[in-house]
Amino acid sequence: MSSSRRKDSIARLFVDTSNKASDIKKTDHADKPRNKHHPLKIVELAVVDGFPLDPQRTLSAHDACDDFSLPPTLSLYDPSNDETDNDAFPTSLKPIDMTDCKFIKKIGSGSSADVFRATWQNKDIAVKKMDFSYIQFKREAAFLHKLTELNAPNIVQFIGYSTDNLNYFYLGMEYVPGGSLDCLLDSARELSWSLRISFMLDIARAIDFLHQMKILHRDVKSPNIFLRANFQLVLGDFGSAIYFDQKQSFAGTIAWMAPELFAQKPATPASDIFSVAVTFWEIASRQVPYEAHKEQSMIKIVSEGHRENIPLTCPKDIADLITESWDQDPTKRPTAGKLLARLSMLAEKSKINVSPIDVPEKEKSAKRNTDQKRFRSF
Known part of the structure; x- marks a missing residue:
């Protein structure tokens, strides 16, 4: 994978102005891990020193x-x-x-x-x-x-x-010993759906708390989320965070940004939710959003209402949640509180055991996903 493609996929901008929960199985894993994509020079925060999830994988940030x-x-x-x-x-x-x-x-x-x-x-x-x-x-x-x-x-x-x-x-x-979420998704480590839902729940808790405190993160994405030793996720990198009523600059990472931001509208809680949806898609697919596209192409794709396809292996309830959360209309996206409530119900129904045991010790060799990219429209 070329370094230029990697830079394009997560270029940063700073310019002033699913099956039902009862059907979720612990043994349901993604078939293929996603590709490496984050070169060192564009890692904004990596307060981690990851353990080797896959002994054969190449070094990451x-x-x-x-x-x-x-x-x-x-x-x-x-x-x-x-x-x-x-x-x-x-x-x-x-x-x-x-x-x-x-x-x-x-x-x-x-x-x-x-x-x-x-x-x-x-x-x-x-x-x-x-x-x-x-x-x-x-x-x-x-x-x-x-x-x-x-x-x-x-x-x-x-x-x-x-x-x-x-x-x-x-x-x-x-110090977060487990590394960043994107590095875990890049690895060959198998992840059960129950563990992935618990990851989503952790992210929703963080965003719900921020929004209750009237804080916008504005750069939610897998490289800014880190894994504690107990497999709990924590959100980091608050360099772009602002209060709801604070004067704004244009900030974020293109592949995770909401379409209204490209129209120079101010960030809102709904734009954070859009970024959360893309991050949930990363967890579900273990792929990089719009990885084959450059900045302007990404902006056009998202602005026109196109989204990445959600994997067929994704539980229907999670797929529905992702679809609603990256809706083209910000007013139709759920609040962080509603997102948290729905994920909590799913977690309860699927009886999640949030522990490293959820992750099978058997690991596969990483394989490049060569499936042709297709997008859905809204």
């Missing part, structure tokens, strides 16, 4: 350990004392002393950030080193701080922040 220089001694800096855009930063959020933080290895890299596995106060953490705008750093730190204080479900936990004398910002976060 969170496996990388390129040469890197340890950061200079970290110094304390308090943005709440800064008069520049001070209203965006909570006064309760203070810097932490990370001078004893030991960086073990680089586990991810993006256009504006590098992520390291590190130890601090005798525990494993992930540290995101950012060189992007001061405003964006403050936004992400403030959101993660608030959500951690509220004990938000299925959200990556925030530890603290620091800076150095080279104007780099460091965010300390929960």
Whole structure:
């Protein structure tokens, strides 16, 4: 798979201005894992160091350990004392002393950030080193701080922040050992439908909580979702998050973006739900959305109401939920609360056991899905 195709499939934009639940079987697995598609240079957040789900698979973003220089001694800096855009930063959020933080290895890299596995106060953490705008750093730190204080479900936990004398910002976060969801979907690991539904339930919990707090994530996708050791998913990367009533810029990842955003309409909870639907489709199909298309082609396809075909192996209730959630009309998409309620009912009916046991130990060799792409219209 060419690197140019990979870049096209998840290019980021930043411009100012199913069978019934009773029929779900634990032994019902996807036939083929999807293809690798996320090069290191466009990983926005990978606060993970994944375990090898498939010993034969090639290295992906969170496996990388390129040469890197340890950061200079970290110094304390308090943005709440800064008069520049001070209203965006909570006064309760203070810097932490990370001078004893030991960086073990680089586990991810993006256009504006590098992520390291590190130890601090005798525990494993992930540290995101950012060189992007001061405003964006403050936004992400403030959101993660608030959500951690509220004990938000299925959200990556925030530890603290620091800076150095080279104007780099460091965010300390929960170390998530299971890797990112997209890497799991890329692997040859077999996933039962019950486990996949539990994944969807975790994502719905996170989005429902955010929307209750009047927060839009604006970049929901499998690379921004991470797997804890207990197979619980957590949502990360809040660099694009905003409050409902906050001034907006155009942000997101094309293949997961709602059609109304391409018409320059503001993001809403419904546009987050559309991204959730595409992510659910990823879980159901284990494929990359619109992987054979470039940015402009993706925009045209989605704007005209076309969608990827949902696999025939997908339970009907899940297929219906995906179809409703990526409806062309934002007003017809379910709210996060309704999405959560329906998935909770499915989970109860199928008696999900959310544990690693749900994932069979037998693994297959990865096979490229060569099925011709077709799209459905609305």
